[in-house]
Amino acid sequence: MPYQPKSYLSGLIIGLGLIVTALGARAQTIYLDPAVEYVTTGIGTEFVMELKVDEDITSMRSFTYYVDFDASKLDTVEVTEGPLLPSSGGTTYFFKYIVGDTSLQLEGMVLGAGIDVAGPGVLATIRIKTLDTGYVNMAVAQHRIRDVNANLIESTAEGAEIYIDIPPDEFNLISPIGGQTVRGFPGEEFPLTWNRSSSMYPADDVKYRLVYARDTNFTLDVVTVNDLTDTVRTVQVDDLIESMYYWQVTAISTLYGFERRSTPAYDSINFMYGLTEPTGFDLISPADAGEVDIYGHDYITFNWETSTSDIPGDTISYIFYLGPDPGVPTGAEIVDTVKHLSEIEISSSLLTCGEWRYWTVNAVNKYDLNTWAGSTRSAIFYSNCDLDHNGELDITDLQLLIDYQFLTLTAPFPEIVANCDCFGEVDISDIQRLVDNQFLTLTPIPVCD
Numbered sequence: 503m504p505y506q507p508k509s510y511l512s513g514l515i516i517g518l519g520l521i522v523t524a525l526g527a528r529a530q531t532i533y534l535d536p537a538v539e540y541v542t543t544g545i546g547t548e549f550v551m552e553l554k555v556d557e558d559i560t561s562m563r564s565f566t567y568y569v570d571f572d573a574s575k576l577d578t579v580e581v582t583e584g585p586l587l588p589s590s591g592g593t594t595y596f597f598k599y600i601v602g603d604t605s606l607q608l609e610g611m612v613l614g615a616g617i618d619v620a621g622p623g624v625l626a627t628i629r630i631k632t633l634d635t636g637y638v639n640m641a642v643a644q645h646r647i648r649d650v651n652a653n654l655i656e657s658t659a660e661g662a663e664i665y666i667d668i669p670p671d672e673f674n675l676i677s678p679i680g681g682q683t684v685r686g687f688p689g690e691e692f693p694l695t696w697n698r699s700s701s702m703y704p705a706d707d708v709k710y711r712l713v714y715a716r717d718t719n720f721t722l723d724v725v726t727v728n729d730l731t732d733t734v735r736t737v738q739v740d741d742l743i744e745s746m747y748y749w750q751v752t753a754i755s756t757l758y759g760f761e762r763r764s765t766p767a768y769d770s771i772n773f774m775y776g777l778t779e780p781t782g783f784d785l786i787s788p789a790d791a792g793e794v795d796i797y798g799h800d801y802i803t804f805n806w807e808t809s810t811s812d813i814p815g816d817t818i819s820y821i822f823y824l825g826p827d828p829g830v831p832t833g834a835e836i837v838d839t840v841k842h843l844s845e846i847e848i849s850s851s852l853l854t855c856g857e858w859r860y861w862t863v864n865a866v867n868k869y870d871l872n873t874w875a876g877s878t879r880s881a882i883f884y885s886n887c888d889l890d891h892n893g894e895l896d897i898t899d900l901q902l903l904i905d906y907q908f909l910t911l912t913a914p915f916p917e918i919v920a921n922c923d924c925f926g927e928v929d930i931s932d933i934q935r936l937v938d939n940q941f942l943t944l945t946p947i948p949v950c951d
């Protein structure tokens with residue numbers, strides 16, 4: 503029973519410190535029952551409302567009741583007189599009009615002097631058919647109730663509200679909002695959040711459908727998540743690529759399936775991976791302070807551990823630096839780049855022999871973030887038996903070799919350069935090998951492993 507009788511304060515009198523309140527008579531009310539009609543079966547649904555008066559109406563001879571009506575949404579299938587006025591035993595007139603598609607006007611009267619009726623009771627039965635969906639407020643425009651003497655009775659009137667297939671309440675997307683750039687690292691997640699919506703229908707819950715995709719038609723890499731009861735959904739960074747994404751949320755009535763799209767209807771996210779440097783790595787070979795024989799080798803291979811990127815789709819390039827300064831890359835005389843591969847071949851002809859050289863590697867990703875190798879290494883390059891490092895075997899090398907073994911005992915640098923036969927210690931055999939190469943059989947010096 504939606505109608506509730508009301509007490510109201512009819513007056514407030516204040517005088518000489520005396521406060522007197524006077525309660526007026528209880529409301530005498532004419533009203534529609536039900537006061538709220540929930541229609542969930544759409545256009546063509548028929549339902550019945552009754553126009554009633556309450557028990558506080560003690561003498562009624564006639565009534566007039568004009569209520570707002572929306573003829574674009576409602577049609578009166580049938581309006582019939584209720585039993586209350588005829589219960590007087592007198593002849594009654596009953597009128598019904600729809601005026602200008604906007605006002606339903608009902609009037610009734612008991613004819614004959616001295617005849618009246620008392621509430622409660624039904625004055626009219628109105629069968630209504632829905633023509634459209636939406637909300638209709640049947641607000642009272644005018645009403646009059648007259649008593650047995652045809653005097654106006656002070657009374658109140660109440661209309662009705664009709665809800666026809668009303669979707670859940672409007673609600674907003676909260677965040678991210680407005681094309682905001684969202685950065686995330688692999689393994690992370692971030693939330694999409696929106697406001698709560700609700701259904702105005704009793705016992706009806708709302709669930710949400712989240713859809714996101716890489717285009718505004720929601721077809722490209724589209725992801726749909728149904729039956730969400732919470733107003734937040736986390737998205738896994740690993741499921742995304744660097745792209746614009748568009749997301750929308752629809753609130754859905756669980757009992758009736760009515761749907762309400764979010765405000766705005768969709769929003770965008772500029773998703774980018776968090777930018778991180780390549781992972782740490784170290785050099786592998788040659789060993790630190792390595793003595794590297796270039797004789798017989800067109801290229802010398804330098805290699806290092808692989809550095810990786812946490813950013814999907816990223817690529818790593820390595821920049822190799824070699825030079826005379828222990829603080830290389832300062833003063834680097836060889837700078838070369840390889841992509842992906844964690845090693846590089848440097849032409850032996852570019853390597854300076856007999857002097858310390860230093861090398862290191864810098865890993866650079868495609869976002870220009872870089873990580874240096876964990877160390878810098880030194881190396882001494884030489885060509886077997888070329889003791890003076892002038893690039894050829896000659897009499898000077900022989901002199902230095904003889905000096906080292908028999909005269910000044912001055913060791914060449916590195917000392918291993920003098921081990922011309924690649925065997926054992928530096929000794930007479932190495933001199934013999936070089937003499938043989940220079941003056942006798944001219945047999946090439948062996949390539950040491």
Ligand SMILES: [Ca+2]
Nearest residue numbers: 888892894896
């Ligand atoms: Ca030489």
Ligand SMILES: [Ca+2]
Nearest residue numbers: 925926927928
């Ligand atoms: Ca030897």
